[in-house]
Amino acid sequence: MPNDPQQWDARYRSENHRAETEPAPLLCELLPFLAHGRALDLAxxxxxxxxxxxANGWHVTGVDSSRIALENAAALAEARGLPVLWVSSSKHRESRASLQAPSKELTQKLPGLWLLQVDLEHSTLPVGQFELVICFNYLQRSLFSAIEAALRPGGMLIYETYTLDQLAFPKGPRNPDHLLRPEELRRAFPSLETLFYRELYAGKGIASLLARRPARSP
Ligand SMILES: C[S@@+](CC[C@H](N)C(=O)[O-])C[C@H]1O[C@@H](n2cnc3c(N)ncnc32)[C@H](O)[C@@H]1O
Known part of the structure; x- marks a missing residue:
């Protein structure tokens, strides 16, 4: 899988690219168990x-480093009649981008999907702001502790991405740095309670996690 945004832009622009518009089955299955609020979709x-x-009532901040990915998301949201807002990140002294979580009041005034172009390798996540963080098909180990911290007490994390088993199948990421080791995702968020975990070797190699930040966590 490519690393830099230009390569992702090219992939999203390519004639062979088939835009996936259906949500991940795991997210559909878990939706009834999630309380509403502010969600962050990483990559x-x-x-x-x-x-x-x-579309199901969440206020969503969607983050990606590819401008084309964000434009595609905006088009998908608008086609479904959802409001879209482009936001910009602020810069830290060390020039790391800092994601701002919208206040609850602002999400009521400006609902729908907020889009933010940032390189997650060079950005910080807000602390204790989101009722839900999701990350599908993207692995950045350096983000793990920031993801834990980004959740509000009681907030949920849904994380699903490829494992090393994917190498047995013809498609998908090939770089082992982008593939989870056995049990790695289960152990990646030690301050969260694991509610569901599985690793599948069935047409693809994939690990899935639902975890919750304890309601009384500091
Ligand atoms: C395989 S796609 C997954 C997209 C989406 N999560 C899904 O499952 O449909 C990986 C995404 O990660 C984004 N990405 C890669 N490196 C990134 C980075 N450093 N910061 C932010 N996004 C990045 C790419 O632009 C691409 O859209």
């Missing part, structure tokens, strides 16, 4: 999951 891509959440 959102073309917005299939972010738009699904927004």
């Amino acid at each position: 959102m891509g073309g917005g299939r999951n972010a738009v699904f959440l927004a």
